[in-house]
Amino acid sequence: MTIGIEMGQTRQGTVATLDLEELLSTRLLVQGNSGSGKSHLLRRLLEQSAPWVQQVVVDPEGDFVTLAERHGHLVIDAADHSEATLVRVADRVRRHRVSVVLNLDSVEVEAQLRCAAAFLGGLFDADRDAWSPVMVVVDEAQLFAPAMAGEASDEARRASLAAMTNLMCRGRKRGLAGVIATQRLAKLAKNVAAEASNFMMGRTFLDIDMARAADLLGMERRQAETFRDLERGHFVALGPALSRRPLAIQIGGVETASRSAGPQLVPPPAPASAEATREMILNSAEPEVARPAPRRAPRPPPSDIMMQLAQYQPPALHRSQAEAVELTAEQSEARQRQLDLILRQVLAGEDAAFRQASMLYQDFLVRLRIQEIEGPPDLAAFRRMLATARAGIAPEVAEGEAWQAVLARAEALPEDAQGVYLLLARTAMEGLPCPSDATLARAYGSHSLGRARRLLAWMEEQKAIVCRTERGGRRVVALVGLGWETAGGDPDGPVQDSVAA
Ligand SMILES: Nc1ncnc2c1ncn2[C@@H]1O[C@H](COP(=O)(O)OP(=O)(O)OP(=O)(O)O)[C@@H](O)[C@H]1O
Ligand SMILES: [Mg+2]
Structure with missing residues (x-):
């Protein structure tokens, strides 16, 4: 039958x-x-x-x-x-x-x-x-x-x-x-x-x-x-x-209804002043906007937990605490500098921009062994370092409060979109022109400009960013909830090495 x-x-x-x-x-x-x-x-x-x-x-x-x-x-x-x-x-x-x-x-x-x-x-x-x-x-x-x-x-x-x-x-x-x-x-x-x-x-x-x-x-x-x-x-x-x-x-259609019926039309509340609206959308303190919609059941956080970054600590410090080895502040700073230096060497390798984090991590571990540096950061900690480095953030800035807010928002995005988000955030934080498609593609680990553009469109759909075009075709990206935006940049420009690490 x-x-x-x-x-x-x-x-x-x-x-x-x-x-x-x-x-x-x-x-x-x-x-x-x-x-x-x-x-x-x-x-x-x-x-x-x-x-x-x-x-x-x-x-x-x-x-x-x-x-x-x-x-x-x-x-x-x-x-x-x-x-x-x-x-x-x-x-x-x-x-x-x-x-x-x-x-x-x-x-x-x-x-x-x-x-x-x-x-x-x-x-x-x-x-x-x-x-x-x-x-x-x-x-x-x-x-x-x-x-x-x-x-x-x-x-x-x-x-x-x-x-x-x-x-x-x-x-x-x-x-x-x-x-x-x-x-x-x-x-x-x-x-x-x-x-x-x-x-x-x-x-x-x-x-x-x-x-x-x-x-x-x-x-x-x-x-x-x-x-x-x-x-x-x-x-x-x-x-x-x-x-x-x-x-x-x-x-085809169904006979029974889903209990979580889709979005229903609700008239928007009466408009507040433009200033109040701007404050609410672009400057709210809580990183709620880029997160997925709330659900009835408590949701597990993204499994990669690339960043449990509300309380971000440099991986070295984190590690030393876990092992109850007391490093002085100076020692841990020195260690962090060493790790950063080695990471930079790894990133200087040919095609490093297009290699997966797990591959780069292998390379990183080998270099640590050669230099006899013990207690390497784990892969999750390495990914954090990598995302921050790829976004071109200096280690001092990375520990600052503003950047912590950025990381908390990045956490709501899928891992492979985070690098691009961080790059945009850093550009906006420094008031630099919006990176070109080629630069964004590179931060995305891809050669394809189309992919970079689709990623932008998708991040906009997720309400993580808002893109607009200025006169002369220059693109401006605003970061929802952070209140920063990039200066106008040419989307068709070349890869900006100074921008993409
Ligand atoms: N084939 C279809 N015909 C008509 N409506 C549909 C169809 N498929 C999905 N929908 C409607 O689209 C909405 C989203 O669909 P659904 O809840 O099945 O998505 P999902 O993939 O399960 O999303 P999630 O991963 O968020 O649970 C629902 O309101 C659903 O009724
Ligand atoms: Mg579903």
Whole structure:
């Protein structure tokens, strides 16, 4: 029996179907930036397949509890149960073949990981006679299977990563079919992503995610560039349950509403004075504007924690404290100078501007060893030094309050956008002309001017910056919330070596 689930329409207007049986043995990975329509896609899949297969939804945002009314899913609120209970509940869910939504909305990040691990573990460890097929949908899968250590304790993270790995790598024999969605492939553990044979890729902005997507799909990077321009609700599908060749699909409608319904029109408040508005938007003290919109559930900070920089300390000092080795202020300053010098040597290397931080870090470590400098900064600390150095910031300035505010805002952006943001901030802080596209591309680690321009447009969309053009075509960039703006600069100018480190 083949069951074709109607997912939506192809460009030719034909029905795009998903082979449910095939999906159960080959799993699905959905990727797309925030707002690309992943949760909508999952909801469509769940609704259409509800009559055919048992479903378990791991729901970090409480988005899917509305499936209960129409399709009879049992909602399990994680906050009401201990982990041990959740293991037992999961076992019963399998035995009785009940479709459920595990709502993790009301518990803290770390408890979300623990509860998901317990529940998935219970599903996985069910007795053999209960191994009938279950579609296990995990939204925001990067929370549960992060590529890098995040804020949650190691133990919780390991438990949920192990459960996700079991689901995706070893679940098939036990009837578990993983369907996972993530905003950013680069943030999802590789082994978890690699076990899906079906993919649906939505709008993807960052190069690093695009590259991962291209690798997974076995596509040319250039072909994957098309993911950048996908509209909301449009996905490229590939895999045995979907299509043998990349197929563009527009996902169809849904019957139940998302609890987190999209933005609703609200009339703006009566205008305040221009001065007050300017103060509020450009000079607020709190770095709230560039951050992602607040969510109901507490969100983990970006896993790379490139900067826990509200309390930034020079890496050397940080390190010495961790090891309880007391360095005098003079010693630590001297050490910091040494590190800065070596970093500069690393950056002077050919093509250093286009090499990844992790590669440069290797180079940096070798040089430290040669110079017999002990207790090297870790990769996260190195990335901070690198971003600051690439932005051309002098070490004295880097520790100042103004720059700390910049770093706190940069933290809200994806790692590979931070260098460009810092460069713009420094240029603005010093009142210099806005860097050219070529200079920005270099800070982005790319040769492509188009990428640099798209990154600017994207940062503007995120409300991190505002760009405007002066007479004569010169570009000015203002930093939202910091109240600084660059002087007018020629976007088409050459690489400014004095600006980009
Ligand atoms: N195919 C579609 N047709 C109609 N509306 C859609 C479609 N896809 C998404 N939407 C709407 O767009 C908005 C964003 O979609 P959705 O919540 O699914 O995004 P998302 O990718 O899950 O984002 P996030 O990563 O932030 O959770 C929602 O209001 C949703 O209803
Ligand atoms: Mg979503």
